[in-house]
Amino acid sequence: xxxxxxxxxxxxxxxxxxxxxxxxxxxxxxxxxxxxxxxxxxxxxxxxxxxxxxxxxxxxxxxxxxxxxxxxxxxxxxxxxxxxxxxxxxxxxxxxxxxxxxxxxxxxxxxxxxxxxxxxxxxxxxxxxxxxxxxxxxxxxxxxxxxxxxxxxxxxxxxxxxxxxxxxxxxxxxxxxxxxxxxxxxxxxxxxxxxxxxxxxxxxxxxxxxxxxxxxxxxxxxxxxxxxxxxxxxxxxxxxxxxxxxxxxxxxxxxxxxxxxxxxxxxxxxxxxxxxxxxxxxxxxxxxxxxxxxxxxxxxxxxxxxxxxxxxxxxxxxxxxxxxxxxxxxxxxxxxxxxxxxxxxxxxxxxxxxxxxxxxxxxxxxxxxxxxxxxxxxxxxxxxxxxxxxxxxxxxxxxxxxxxxxxxxxxxxxxxxx
Amino acid sequence: xxxxxxxxxxxxxxxxxxxxxxxxxxxxxxxxxxxxxxxxxxxxxxxxxxxxxxxxxxxxxxxxxxxxxxxxxxxxxxxxxxxxxxxxxxxxxxxxxxxxxxxxxxxxxxxxxxxxxxxxxxxxxxxxxxxxxxxxxxxxxxxxxxxxxxxxxxxxxxxxxxxxxxxxxxxxxxxxxxxxxxxxxxxxxxxxxxxxxxxxxxxxxxxxxxxxxxxxxxxxxxxxxxxxxxxxxxxxxxxxxxxxxxxxxxxxxxxxxxxxxxxxxxxxxxxxxxxxxxxxxxxxxxxxxxxxxxxxxxxxxxxxxxxxxxxxxxxxxxxxxxxxxxxxxxxxxxxxxxxxxxxxxxxxxxxxxxxxxxxxxxxxxxxxxxxxxxxxxxxxxxxxxxxxxxxxxxxxxxxxxxxxxxxxxxxxxxxxxx
Numbered sequence: 001x002x003x004x005x006x007x008x009x010x011x012x013x014x015x016x017x018x019x020x021x022x023x024x025x026x027x028x029x030x031x032x033x034x035x036x037x038x039x040x041x042x043x044x045x046x047x048x049x050x051x052x053x054x055x056x057x058x059x060x061x062x063x064x065x066x067x068x069x070x071x072x073x074x075x076x077x078x079x080x081x082x083x084x085x086x087x088x089x090x091x092x093x094x095x096x097x098x099x100x101x102x103x104x105x106x107x108x109x110x111x112x113x114x115x116x117x118x119x120x121x122x123x124x125x126x127x128x129x130x131x132x133x134x135x136x137x138x139x140x141x142x143x144x145x146x147x148x149x150x151x152x153x154x155x156x157x158x159x160x161x162x163x164x165x166x167x168x169x170x171x172x173x174x175x176x177x178x179x180x181x182x183x184x185x186x187x188x189x190x191x192x193x194x195x196x197x198x199x200x201x202x203x204x205x206x207x208x209x210x211x212x213x214x215x216x217x218x219x220x221x222x223x224x225x226x227x228x229x230x231x232x233x234x235x236x237x238x239x240x241x242x243x244x245x246x247x248x249x250x251x252x253x254x255x256x257x258x259x260x261x262x263x264x265x266x267x268x269x270x271x272x273x274x275x276x277x278x279x280x281x282x283x284x285x286x287x288x289x290x291x292x293x294x295x296x297x298x299x300x301x302x303x304x305x306x307x308x309x310x311x312x313x314x315x316x317x318x319x320x321x322x323x324x325x326x327x328x329x330x331x332x333x334x335x336x337x338x339x340x341x342x343x344x345x346x347x348x349x350x351x352x353x354x355x356x357x358x359x360x361x362x363x364x365x366x367x368x369x370x371x372x373x374x375x376x377x378x379x380x381x382x383x384x385x386x387x388x389x390x391x392x393x394x395x396x397x398x399x400x401x402x403x404x405x406x407x408x409x410x411x412x413x414x415x416x417x418x
Numbered sequence: 419x420x421x422x423x424x425x426x427x428x429x430x431x432x433x434x435x436x437x438x439x440x441x442x443x444x445x446x447x448x449x450x451x452x453x454x455x456x457x458x459x460x461x462x463x464x465x466x467x468x469x470x471x472x473x474x475x476x477x478x479x480x481x482x483x484x485x486x487x488x489x490x491x492x493x494x495x496x497x498x499x500x501x502x503x504x505x506x507x508x509x510x511x512x513x514x515x516x517x518x519x520x521x522x523x524x525x526x527x528x529x530x531x532x533x534x535x536x537x538x539x540x541x542x543x544x545x546x547x548x549x550x551x552x553x554x555x556x557x558x559x560x561x562x563x564x565x566x567x568x569x570x571x572x573x574x575x576x577x578x579x580x581x582x583x584x585x586x587x588x589x590x591x592x593x594x595x596x597x598x599x600x601x602x603x604x605x606x607x608x609x610x611x612x613x614x615x616x617x618x619x620x621x622x623x624x625x626x627x628x629x630x631x632x633x634x635x636x637x638x639x640x641x642x643x644x645x646x647x648x649x650x651x652x653x654x655x656x657x658x659x660x661x662x663x664x665x666x667x668x669x670x671x672x673x674x675x676x677x678x679x680x681x682x683x684x685x686x687x688x689x690x691x692x693x694x695x696x697x698x699x700x701x702x703x704x705x706x707x708x709x710x711x712x713x714x715x716x717x718x719x720x721x722x723x724x725x726x727x728x729x730x731x732x733x734x735x736x737x738x739x740x741x742x743x744x745x746x747x748x749x750x751x752x753x754x755x756x757x758x759x760x761x762x763x764x765x766x767x768x769x770x771x772x773x774x775x776x777x778x779x780x781x782x783x784x785x786x787x788x789x790x791x792x793x794x795x796x797x798x799x800x801x802x803x804x805x806x807x808x809x810x811x812x813x814x815x816x817x818x819x820x821x822x823x824x825x826x827x828x829x830x831x832x833x834x835x836x
Contacts, residue, residue: 013454015445016629019437022459027433036431037466041440041457048455155808211434276701276722282708283694283701286722290700293776293809301728304694304704304720306713310762314719344728358711391711 001173003034004060006052008067008077009152010043021066021150021157028161030209032169033177033224034062044074053084053147061145062169067152069135071114078120078138081149085140087122095119095127095136102134128164132156139168146172178231179222182242183252185215185259186404192217195245199238206235214393215400216259248411259403260288266410267298267348274406276302277315277340277351279327280370284399285352301344305336311353315339326365328355330382333371341375348376350406354385356394370398374409381409419591421452422478424470426485426495427570428461439484439568439575446579448627450587451595451642452480462492471502471565479563480587485570487553489532495567496538496556503558503565505540513537513545513554520552546582550574557586564590596649597640600660601670603633603677604822610635613663617656624653632811633818634677666829677821678706684828685716685766692824694720695733695758695769697745698788702817703770719762723754729771733757744783746773748800751789759793766794768824772803774812788816792827799827 005025011017022039029036038059042052049068056063068077082089096119103115118135121127128137133156138149148165150157170176184192189212193200196219199208206223219242223234243250251262267274276286276299286302289295303314308327311317316339317332325331333353340349354370361367368387373380383405387397423443429435440457447454456477460470467486474481486495500507514537521533536553539545546555551574556567566583568575588594602610607630611618614637617626624641637660641652661668669680685692694704694717704720707713721732726745729735734757735750743749754769772788779785786805791798801823805815 012440013444013457014448014627015441015443018441022430023433023436025433026431030432037461037463038470039431039459043455045455052456209432209434278701280708281705282713282717283696283704283720283722286701286724287699287705287813290698290722290724291810291813295700296724299700300725301732302701302722302724304701304708304722306704306708306720307718310719392709395705395709 001034001062002060003029003036003062003064003169004056005036005039006056006063006065007039007041008044008049008065009041010074012041012067013043020154021152024154024158025064025066025161028166029064029169031177031179031220031222032166033173033175033222034169044068044076046076046080049076049080050084053081057084057145057147062148062172063146064148064150064165066150066157069118069149069151071118071134073114077149078122081138081140081147082122085122085142085147087124087140087142089120090123092119092121092127092136095121098129098136099134126168128160130156130160131163132159137164139165175224175226176228176231177222177224178228178235179220180235180239180253181255182219182221182239182246182250183257183259184217184219184246184249185251185400186408187217187246187249189217192219192246196242199241206238208238214396215404248408251407258292259400259407261292263403263407263410264289264292264295264298266407268294270410272298272347272410273345274299275340275344275346275349276402277336277349278302278304279306279311279336279351279353280356281352281395281398281402282306284395285350285402288399288403300346303336303340311336316343328353328365328369328371330371330373330384333373334375334380334382337373337375338380348374348406348409350374350402352398352402354387354394354398356391356398358391368394370394370401372398372402372405374405376409379409381405419452419480420478421447421454421480421482421587422474423454423457424474424481424483425457425459426462426467426483427459428492430459430485431461438572439570442572442576443482443484443579446584447482447587449595449597449638449640450584451591451593451640452587462486462494464494464498467494467498468502471499475502475563475565480566480590481564482566482568482583484568484575487536487556487567487569489536489552491532496540499556499558499565499567500540503540503560505542505558505560507538508541509537510539510545510554513539516547516554517552544586546578548574548578549581550577555582557583593642593644594646594649595640595642596646596653597638598653598657598671599673600637600639600657600664600668601675601677602635602637602664602667603669603818604826605635605664605667607635610637610664614660617659624656626656632814633822666826669825676710677818677825679710681821681825681828682707682710682713682716684825686712688828690716690765690828691763692717693758693762693764693767694820695754695767696720696722697724697729697754697769697771698774699770699813699816699820700724702813703768703820706817706821718764721754721758729754734761746771746783746787746789748789748791748802751791752793752798752800755791755793756798766792766824766827768792768820770816770820772805772812772816774809774816776809786812788812788819790816790820790823792823794827797827799823 126139135151140147209220211218223231225231305311317335336351357367370385373382387394544557553569558565627638629636641649643649723729735753758767775785788803791800805812
């Protein structure tokens with residue numbers, strides 16, 4: 001089945017925002033095994049919107065529109081799409097009630113007349129409740145085709161898609177798709193592709209696709225079958241093979257879990273506490289870890305020791321070490337990690353010291369040279385990196401590699417103990 | 419003049435990457451005063467690509483295509499666009515030389531045959547050198563229309579656009595565009611729009627456009643005139659008016675400067691040192707500040723005091739304060755800021771303590787309640803916020819509002835002293 005996207009909004013044509021909805025929807029449709037040949041962006045103009053929707057409807061089986069469902073005059077998607085499909089607009093009592101409820105809980109908001117137009121829906125359509133905003137999603141079906149209208153804001157569109165649209169699209173097709181995302185850390189994209197070249201070349205059902213992220217590689221394994229149970233069975237052998245080949249490099253096998261979430265879960269599981277000691281990353285590492293809800297059980301404090309003096313005062317790094325080896329050195333990274341753990345009484349401490357650039361590089365200490373150390377019980381691990389990229393990139397790479405080292409320290413200690 | 423974008427690439431249709439090129443190009447075209455009514459994404463398929471290009475050429479004066487200029491079989495943009503425009507492909511000696519040079523400097527790269535196809539160009543076109551890759555940019559002109567082909571990778575497209583395409587497009591039009599970005603902090607989008615409603619409604623030349631960012635509002639003032647000198651003159655009165663209305667809320671009047679950059683510049687100018695004391699933001703604030711090259715002159719260390727005990731041990735927050743008022747309180751925020759400055763000997767300390775959620779909220783301490791304090795010399799400022807959003811959003815809002823408070827403390831102290 002062929003699906004097409006039409007994203008509505010003048011802010012997209014003006015470049016005010018990046019079209020993340022298109023990437024999200026395209027990815028979900030690919031997961032569903034739908035073919036996508038076109039995406040369009042059009043503004044809040046009735047004539048051009050009508051023309052774009054018609055073109056899409058003519059050449060595709062499913063048209064997904066996002067944006068333009070709000071209460072203002074510029075929001076034309078619903079009226080225009082309904083007109084193209086040939087459905088009149090009628091008031092949906094359920095949606096009207098939900099809008100009343102939404103504003104009831106915000107005593108300072110006045111329900112202006114134009115908000116009520118969000119309760120109008122194309123006759124006979126499927127109404128999809130919006131749990132994060134006022135505009136309901138809409139599905140219209142006619143002559144074997146489907147037109148799906150979704151709200152523009154990603155925090156409304158994404159949950160709605162996961163909860164209602166994905167299952168709907170999955171049911172539309174004779175086959176069901178089941179997909180697993182295998183997430184790897186500590187191994188580069190080229191190496192991963194080389195390792196699974198045979199799987200990529202032989203793929204039929206399931207398929208395997210590679211996505212590169214900063215410091216991570218994600219592999220999506222997708223199978224299609226008559227129902228989900230069969231599809232899950234088809235996915236199993238390939239998952240097993242990936243586990244065999246990549247072992248503990250795999251930190252998650254689901255869409256949602258981030259590397260920091262998997263690490264915090266691991267720390268909780270093992271009843272361990274963590275401290276961070278950062279220099280050039282300036283707090284990026286602790287910021288990433290503290291994005292995990294419930295991290296307070298395992299993380300109590302972090303150090304941002306940006307200057308040499310701060311390294312001495314906060315982390316007891318020896319004056320002589322800094323003088324002889326410099327702030328960006330193996331010795332300094334090790335002392336930061338070891339002392340960070342000792343001072344705070346934490347089980348583990350990860351330290352990062354390096355040169356993020358663009359200035360300050362020398363022959364011995366070039367921009368991109370970063371040392372990451374991890375102190376855990378009696379072990380003290382150290383890694384040296386030569387990152388490429390701008391300041392932000394070097395700091396991001398330092399952060400994700402610190403998380404990777406931290407994780408492997410916890411896991412390997414566990415294996416060593418057996 | 420009407421411009422249209424066609425982004426070529428199956429990876430876009432599969433949702434493997436986000437279409438940042440479209441947002442960048444759309445924004446640049448808006449700055450140039452060009453009207454954009456359509457954007458399309460199409461894959462590496464000759465028929466569909468041809469159809470999409472033809473449709474764009476029929477309805478627009480300028481068509482910008484990006485992607486598909488590489489050496490592989492899937493790269494069809496040049497051949498297809500040239501065919502639609504009716505130009506044969508010929509070898510461009512200059513481009514061939516540049517490709518030879520490019521590979522000469524990479525002794526391990528073998529120049530495969532398909533790389534030479536990148537030296538073929540439509541007859542009579544303008545060839546644009548690519549300083550970051552092998553594929554040259556192409557401009558074809560015919561019957562009063564222009565078709566511009568750009569390489570897909572952003573690190574090749576963006577510099578090429580700035581250096582060659584922007585000036586070309588600026589020359590295409592009888593008038594020149596000059597644009598200034600006025601960046602505001604510490605004032606919300608609705609309030610800004612209300613303040614400049616008269617300017618928005620009366621706008622002709624220059625025009626004024628609003629862009630909302632997290633905790634910031636950016637206003638783009640754009641004038642068109644016969645040359646840049648005249649355009650600059652036209653922009654002046656509106657800039658003056660905005661300065662009058664928003665005063666010190668304006669932290670920059672250029673595209674590039676970030677809020678943290680402007681603050682670090684201010685600290686350097688006034689010879690001040692800064693410390694950060696964070697709880698719920700966990701390092702986000704110091705991470706943002708340390709993204710600024712040269713920040714080490716003004717920032718030496720930051721505290722991430724995530725637990726109550728860490729607040730006591732690292733920042734000397736009184737046990738009684740935490741017991742009586744709790745970690746998320748005005749008193750705790752003030753002690754964190756005051757003590758942070760004292761302990762480190764820094765001139766200024768900004769502290770953040772709050773509840774980022776989603777768990778832990780109570781009636782007295784709901785999710786989103788955040789206190790931000792700033793200690794500077796004898797002054798101790800405190801702000802209470804009730805942020806809405808998920809954990810990440812609340813932390814981002816806390817961070818940008820801390821930067822805003824920090825900035826206003828420095829500026830107002832300066833004014834008070836006069």
